[in-house]
Amino acid sequence: MTSQVKTRRRPVAVDPVPWWLKVFGGLVVAFFILPTLFVIPMSFSSATTFQFPPPGFSWRLYENFFTNPVWLDSLGNSFLVASLTALLATTVGTAAAVALSRLDGKAARFARTVLMVPIVAPSIVVAVAVYISFLGWRLTGTVGGYVLAHTAIAVPYVLVSVTGALGGFDQRLLKASASLGASPLRSFVRVTMPLISRGILTGAIFAFIVSFDEVVIALFLRSPLFQTMPVQMYNSVTVEIDPTISAASSLMVLAVTIIFILPQLLRGRAGRRQERRP
Amino acid sequence: MSSNKIRWSGWLPLVPALALLAGVLLVPLGKTFVRSVSNPDLTLANYEHLFTDGVTMTVLGRTALTAATVTVAALLLGYPYAYLMTRVGPRARGILLVVVLIPFWTSVMARNFAWIIILQDGGPVQSAFELIGVHDVVLYGTNAGVTIAMTQVMLPFMVLPLFSTLGSIDRKLLLAARGLGSSPTAAFWKVFWPLSRGGVMAGVMLVFTLSLGFYVTPALLGSPQQSLVAQLLAQRTTLLLDFAAAGALGMVVLVITLVLVAWANKVGGTVSALGVVATGQPKERV
Amino acid sequence: MTRQTTVEATGSRLGTGLGTEIRLEGVTKDYGLAAPAVDDISLTIEPGEFMTLLGPSGSGKTTTLNLIAGFETLTEGTISLDGADVSAVPPHRRNLGMLFQNYALFPHMTVAQNVAYPLRERKVPKPEIARKVAEVLELVQLTGRDDTHPSRLSGGQQQRVALARAIVFEPKALLLDEPLGALDRNLRAALQTEIRRIHREVGSTFVFVTHDQEEAMNLADRIALFNNGRIEQVGTPQQLYAAPETLFTARFLGDSNVFELGAVGTGGTVAWEGESWGVDPETVAAHPGVRAAGAIVVRPEDVEVAGSRDAVPVGANAVRASVRDVEYMGSYRTLLLTVGERGLLGRARVSALRGEYAIGDEVVLWWRPRAQRIVAA
Numbered sequence: 001m002t003s004q005v006k007t008r009r010r011p012v013a014v015d016p017v018p019w020w021l022k023v024f025g026g027l028v029v030a031f032f033i034l035p036t037l038f039v040i041p042m043s044f045s046s047a048t049t050f051q052f053p054p055p056g057f058s059w060r061l062y063e064n065f066f067t068n069p070v071w072l073d074s075l076g077n078s079f080l081v082a083s084l085t086a087l088l089a090t091t092v093g094t095a096a097a098v099a100l101s102r103l104d105g106k107a108a109r110f111a112r113t114v115l116m117v118p119i120v121a122p123s124i125v126v127a128v129a130v131y132i133s134f135l136g137w138r139l140t141g142t143v144g145g146y147v148l149a150h151t152a153i154a155v156p157y158v159l160v161s162v163t164g165a166l167g168g169f170d171q172r173l174l175k176a177s178a179s180l181g182a183s184p185l186r187s188f189v190r191v192t193m194p195l196i197s198r199g200i201l202t203g204a205i206f207a208f209i210v211s212f213d214e215v216v217i218a219l220f221l222r223s224p225l226f227q228t229m230p231v232q233m234y235n236s237v238t239v240e241i242d243p244t245i246s247a248a249s250s251l252m253v254l255a256v257t258i259i260f261i262l263p264q265l266l267r268g269r270a271g272r273r274q275e276r277r278p
Numbered sequence: 279m280s281s282n283k284i285r286w287s288g289w290l291p292l293v294p295a296l297a298l299l300a301g302v303l304l305v306p307l308g309k310t311f312v313r314s315v316s317n318p319d320l321t322l323a324n325y326e327h328l329f330t331d332g333v334t335m336t337v338l339g340r341t342a343l344t345a346a347t348v349t350v351a352a353l354l355l356g357y358p359y360a361y362l363m364t365r366v367g368p369r370a371r372g373i374l375l376v377v378v379l380i381p382f383w384t385s386v387m388a389r390n391f392a393w394i395i396i397l398q399d400g401g402p403v404q405s406a407f408e409l410i411g412v413h414d415v416v417l418y419g420t421n422a423g424v425t426i427a428m429t430q431v432m433l434p435f436m437v438l439p440l441f442s443t444l445g446s447i448d449r450k451l452l453l454a455a456r457g458l459g460s461s462p463t464a465a466f467w468k469v470f471w472p473l474s475r476g477g478v479m480a481g482v483m484l485v486f487t488l489s490l491g492f493y494v495t496p497a498l499l500g501s502p503q504q505s506l507v508a509q510l511l512a513q514r515t516t517l518l519l520d521f522a523a524a525g526a527l528g529m530v531v532l533v534i535t536l537v538l539v540a541w542a543n544k545v546g547g548t549v550s551a552l553g554v555v556a557t558g559q560p561k562e563r564v
Numbered sequence: 565m566t567r568q569t570t571v572e573a574t575g576s577r578l579g580t581g582l583g584t585e586i587r588l589e590g591v592t593k594d595y596g597l598a599a600p601a602v603d604d605i606s607l608t609i610e611p612g613e614f615m616t617l618l619g620p621s622g623s624g625k626t627t628t629l630n631l632i633a634g635f636e637t638l639t640e641g642t643i644s645l646d647g648a649d650v651s652a653v654p655p656h657r658r659n660l661g662m663l664f665q666n667y668a669l670f671p672h673m674t675v676a677q678n679v680a681y682p683l684r685e686r687k688v689p690k691p692e693i694a695r696k697v698a699e700v701l702e703l704v705q706l707t708g709r710d711d712t713h714p715s716r717l718s719g720g721q722q723q724r725v726a727l728a729r730a731i732v733f734e735p736k737a738l739l740l741d742e743p744l745g746a747l748d749r750n751l752r753a754a755l756q757t758e759i760r761r762i763h764r765e766v767g768s769t770f771v772f773v774t775h776d777q778e779e780a781m782n783l784a785d786r787i788a789l790f791n792n793g794r795i796e797q798v799g800t801p802q803q804l805y806a807a808p809e810t811l812f813t814a815r816f817l818g819d820s821n822v823f824e825l826g827a828v829g830t831g832g833t834v835a836w837e838g839e840s841w842g843v844d845p846e847t848v849a850a851h852p853g854v855r856a857a858g859a860i861v862v863r864p865e866d867v868e869v870a871g872s873r874d875a876v877p878v879g880a881n882a883v884r885a886s887v888r889d890v891e892y893m894g895s896y897r898t899l900l901l902t903v904g905e906r907g908l909l910g911r912a913r914v915s916a917l918r919g920e921y922a923i924g925d926e927v928v929l930w931w932r933p934r935a936q937r938i939v940a941a
Contacts, residue, residue, distance in 0.1 A: 017365045025362040028355050029377050031430060036381055038392045038402070052395050052402060092298055095291035103288055111292055118303060120539045122491020124508040125528040126303060128515045132313070132525070133306035152302035155295055172668050175635055176726075178655040179662035180682035181733065187656075190681070194672045213385050216493050220516070233387040237394060237498060246395075249388030256384045260376060 036253055042246035050243060061247035071244060074232035078212050081143060081228060085150040085211035090204040092151070093158025098192060100159075101166040118153040123216040126153070131220035141223025149221065150211035157210055158203035165199020205259065213252075307532070314525035324526035334510065334527065341507040344425055344496075345489035349436075351429045352485050353478065356436035360477075363437075364445045375441075382434035390498045393427040394418065397499065419501040428495050435488060436481040443477025483542030487535045507531055583612030583769040584736035586632060590641035593627050600639070601627045603793035609737075611646075614763050614770045618780040618816070619790030626741060628790070629773045633739050634658050645736055656685075661730035663743040667722040669714035675701070675725050676710035682733035700732040703762065720751045727762065737769035744779065756782050777817050781805070789813055809851040810940045814861040821862045821903070821910045821929075823883075824941055828858035834938075836860070837904045841881035842933040853940030864898060864911040866935040869919075870928045882930040885910055887921050897921075901929065 038052070043061055045054030065071050100112050118126065130149050131140065139145030169192065177187035193200070215230035222231050229248065236242035314324050328334040363374045381389065396402050397418040407415040417423030447470060455465035493508035500506065505513075511531065514524040586609040594600040602624040609615045617625040630636040632643055634655035642651050650658055669678050676697050683693045701707050704724040714722050723743055730738055740759075744752045760783060763770050774780055780787050781801040789796040789804060789812075797804060797813045808814040811822065823836045828848070833840050841860070848854060868880075876882045885901040888909075899921055901910035912929060914921075921927070 017362065021358055021362055021365075024358050025374070028359045028433075029374070031355065032377050032381050032433065035392045035396055035430060036384055036389050038395050039388055042395055050395055050398060052398070052400065088298075092294040096295035099288060099291035111296065115295055115299060117536075118299070120487060120535060121303070122488075122508070122531055122535055124491050124493040124511050125307075125532045125535075127493075128511055128524055128528050129306040129310040130302065131515060132521050133309055148298070148302050152299055155299065159295075170666070170668070172664060172666060173670060175633075175655075176662065176664060176668035176670075177681075178635070179633060179660060179739075180729065181656050181659065181685040182681075183654075183656050186685060191670055209383055213383075213387075215386055219512075230385065230387045233385075233391065234494075234498075237391060245387070245391055249385060249391050252385040252388050257380055260380055260383065 039246050039249040039253065042243070043250040045243060045246065048243060049241065050246075061244050064244045065247040065251070068244065071229075071232060071248065074227055074229040075248075077143075077226060078229040081146040081150060082208045082212040084143070084147045085154055086204045086208040088147060089151045089154035089158050089207040089211075090200060093155045093203060093207070094162050094200055096155070097159050097162035097166060098188065101163065101169075102171070112159075115159055116156045119156045123153070123214075127217040127220045130217055134221060140221050141226045143226070145221050146211075146218065146226075146228065149217050150214055151207075153214070153217070154207035154210045157206040158200075161203040161206060162196060162199045165196040165202075169195055209256070209259070310521075310525040311529055313522050314529055317522070324522050325530075327523060328526060328530065334507075337505060337507050337510050338530075340421070340504065341490060344421060344428070344506060345486050347425050348428045348432055348489045349482055349486045351425070352432050352436040353482060355429070356433055356440055356481060357474075357478070360437050360440035360444050363441050364447075378434050378437050381430070386431070386494055389431060390427065390494055393423070393430075393495075393499055397423045397427070418499060421500060421504050424496050424500045424506075427499050428489060428492060431492075431495060432485045432489060435484045439480040439484065440474070440477045443480070444474050447473045479542055483538055487538050490535060491531055583610075583767055584646050585609065585611045586737060586769060586771065587644045587647075588628070588632070588641065589644075591628065591631060591638060591643060592640040593624075593631060593636055594639040600793050602631065604641070605793075605795055606641075607788055607795060607798065609769060609771060612767050612769055614760075614772065614783060614785040616772045616774060616780040616784035616787045617790060618774060618777060618784075618787050619796075620816075621775055623790035624793040625773050625775075625788075625790040629739050629741055629771060632771065633660055633662055659733075659736050661733070661735035661738040663723070663726055663730050663738065663740040665742040665745045667714070667719075667726045667746075669722055669726055669729075671713070671715060674711050674713055675706065675717070678714065678725055679729045679732055681729060686733060696732055700728040703731075703765065704728045704758070719747050720755060723747065723755060724758070727759070731762070731766055731768070735768070737771060738766075740770065740772040742774055743772075745774075752779070759783065781817070789816060791816075806937075807849070808861065808937060808939050809849045810853070811859050811861070814859075814937065814939055819864050819911050821864065821867060821908075821912075823860040823862075823908070825858045825860060825938075827856060828854055828938060834858075834860070836883075837906070839881070839883055841936075842879065843938065844933040844936075847934060847936055848938045849940060851940040854938060857941040858938050859941040861937045861939055862931050862935060864913040866931050867910075867912040867929050868931060869899065869912050869914055869921075870930060873928055876928055876930040880930040880932055881936065882928050885927055885929050887923055887925040887927060889923060890921055892916070899927075901927070903929065 041054055042050070042052065044057050044059070045051070046056035046058035046060060047054060096111075096115060100108055103111075126149075134140045134145050134149070137145075139148070173191050173195075174184075174187050177191045178184070182190065213230060214228075215234060218228045218231045219234060222228075227235075233245045233248055236245040236248075315321060317323060359374070363371050366374065397416070398404075399416045399418060401418070403417060404415050407413070417426065451469050451473070452465050455469045456462065460468060491508055492506070493512065496506040497509055497512070500509070502509075507527070508531075511524055511527050514520050514527065518524075588605055588607045591602055591605045591607075592600055593602040605624075605628060617628060619625045627636060631638060634650070634653060638651050642649050644650060645658070645660075670681065673681070679697045679700060680693050683696060688696070697710070698707070701710065704727055706721065706724055706728065709717070709721070709725075714725060717725065726743070743759075744755055747755065756779060759770075759772075772780075772783060784801055786798060786800055787804055788798045791812050796816075797809050799807075801817075804813055805817050808817070811824075814820050815822070825834055825836060828834060831843075833842055835841070848858075870876050870882075873882060883903055885903045887899055888902050889900040891898040891900065894916070896913050896916055899912045899914060901912060902908070903910040910929065
């Protein structure tokens with residue numbers, strides 16, 4: 001290397017990563033991961049409190065989670081709301097992303113920004129406003145109320161992931177499709193959708209997780225008859241001191257880990273995309 | 279006109295999304311605002327109360343301080359981490375990225391519950407301090423505990439935009455600076471740091487604004503005596519049922535947030551950084 | 565399937581419509597920029613004709629094609645197919661085939677699925693789709709590649725698939741947007757021949773956009789030469805080359821020696837840098853601009869080179885020049901010349917058999933008045 005010609009130092013890599021930076025990175029990794037892992041030993045605790053370390057091993061908390069109707073109902077409610085939210089948010093979000101990819105100018109940029117607002121708007125403010133309005137519209141404590149509110153905050157995630165997929169989409173294919181006699185809607189179904197399916201799927205998964213995990217708005221919309229799992233978890237910490245939450249938490253950590261690791265594994269196996277057969 | 283028809287039909291697929299957003303978000307926010315300024319006549323009394331009730335200003339100040347602390351801590355941890363991500367091989371980078379993303383998408387409740395266990399009286403943190411001879415460190419129910427937990431929750435919002443920016447900086451510039459006689463440290467501060475300021479800006483603004491409105495962590499880990507603005511807002515809504523006063527406070531928080539985001543967006547492109555965070559898919563490095 | 569049946573099949577296609585007349589009247593496209601992209605164009609493309617829209621980039625030829633296809637909306641004017649105004653018809657209902665420079669094949673479909681696409685959109689019964697796909701793939705010589713994905717094919721093969729896809733549904737006309745631009749030289753030549761053959765066999769109207777004058781000359785029945793959003797001249801390749809109306813046309817198609825004249829009077833001679841040249845009235849362009857400002861255009865192959873004025877025949881126009889460079893082209897040589905007092909660049913094509921020329925040689929160029937062309941500058 002030229003810089004080492006003058007100074008007669010030992011040859012070293014020109015641009016090494018310092019060891020202390022690696023150590024620091026390791027510490028941050030620990031800070032990211034370790035705290036959450038505490039819920040796993042807790043979930044096998046035999047105690048009836050949040051005592052740590054657990055006094056003994058037991059499956060009792062999992063047993064309770066899967067037999068207690070309060071937990072099971074909340075889990076079912078969350079699945080219902082998150083599925084409907086994913087469906088609705090993916091539909092309207094994909095439509096919006098496709099429309100925006102073909103529009104430009106100030107108005108389109110403004111529309112995109114407006115659709116992104118739910119990500120930056122503080123969820124507590126959104127929750128309060130939604131709560132006050134939904135009270136009047138009799139939507140609190142209803143599946144519809146939850147789905148509408150969650151869809152509004154999930155749409156930006158779909159918008160971003162579908163927009164990302166559209167970035168690699170050749171808009172000229174739509175011209176070709178039109179010249180071959182396909183209406184815009186048919187072109188979307190037969191050309192656009194198959195080619196951006198990965199982005200749509202990603203968006204749907206994100207929308208599902210956003211809804212499944214949402215707690216602030218859900219806290220305000222809950223009713224004694226209908227509440228989601230995050231709300232039940234919140235109750236179990238604040239009101240009931242119910243350690244079943246550690247079983248619930250462990251299951252959710254496991255679920256998200258699988259959702260994230262699985263695509264990585266599948267991607268590795270699928271190989272080159274061009275070889276894919278429809 | 280046919281050209282008009284085509285121009286408008288292009289907007290048609292946007293209608294459901296915009297209508298939903300309007301109905302669920304904009305209309306309720308608008309109604310909340312209207313209620314906050316009518317009694318039923320036009321009045322600013324609810325806003326005046328915020329300044330004079332002796333509580334709101336204290337809480338807002340405490341919230342801003344907490345958010346600022348969280349932001350600084352996240353930057354100090356996140357910048358070196360993001361830098362490391364850009365320097366390691368693709369495999370290690372993938373692992374570091376998943377490490378950021380998994381907790382990001384892990385249940386908020388699960389993560390806060392984990393912090394309750396760690397920080398509680400008799401929890402592992404207290405035990406660890408006992409080992410080095412410091413007694414009775416209970417962070418549960420304190421602002422310090424809230425700050426630590428929030429830093430962990432917010433860290434992905436700092437790392438992802440930083441990674442996106444840092445990854446796009448041409449490292450040859452650093453070598454060029456070294457070649458021109460700068461020490462590694464000087465090269466970093468004179469070349470790399472200035473080029474990374476857009477990402478820093480985006481991360482700082484994201485973490486700060488999100489921290490301002492954060493509810494779950496302070497509600498679960500903090501104390502009612504040391505409440506942050508989100509708790510105050512929830513309390514006035516659900517306990518006191520004073521929608522007008524709550525609406526006024528909510529509007530103040532919302533406006534502060536949106537002004538900060540708009541300003542940051544002008545300076546550093548936060549909205550695009552948000553896209554990165556939203557899907558956890560930083561742009562591929564070319 | 566034998567050749568014979570293919571021809572019969574395409575023959576039945578011919579029966580449905582022997583090409584379509586495309587008529588553009590006062591067509592204008594204004595994006596609100598300094599000048600309209602397409603400015604008041606009128607053009608009639610005859611049924612079954614191979615029309616080439618030729619011009620430099622930004623001259624409006626591609627915009628015009630997009631207007632015909634319906635991808636752009638008209639600012640003013642009308643476009644009609646066989647007399648029916650289609651100005652307000654969306655592209656997917658115009659029934660025009662289109663070929664794109666980047667092929668625009670659907671990457672998630674096989675060759676057969678790509679070709680079947682327009683037929684499926686038209687709800688053609690399945691057995692008929694299979695039959696037509698097989699026929700058209702044979703027409704473009706891609707039989708047996710049905711199940712291949714486009715990304716596995718070469719550029720030339722991909723464009724043949726695109727061609728098959730664009731003609732399989734018997735469109736009223738085929739629009740080709742620089743379809744060979746991405747291919748290398750040899751492949752281009754081969755596909756040009758192929759496209760001409762298919763035009764003959766299908767008998768449909770073809771509108772071909774290119775910026776390559778050689779390609780336009782090779783392919784077209786007629787060329788519409790575009791410049792600055794207007795049509796400069798329409799005619800057969802021979803007409804455009806031999807009888808250009810304007811200097812732009814003369815310069816765009818082939819090399820030429822250009823002598824700018826200023827106003828052209830009605831007399832029998834014109835003057836250029838002290839030379840007095842005879843004019844054949846038949847060679848003066850009908851273009852009205854020629855009276856105000858004209859230019860003499862002489863093609864390099866029409867210029868003779870002499871050693872001195874004595875060797876120039878009576879009645880020929882002559883000018884002094886010196887040899888700047890000699891390019892050997894095999895059977896002939898091109899002399900690059902410095903002409904006249906202002907050192908104009910000239911070209912002359914001379915046989916490889918005649919004479920030797922060295923750089924710096926003083927020569928005299930001459931040509932017959934009927935070999936020159938006086939155009940609007």
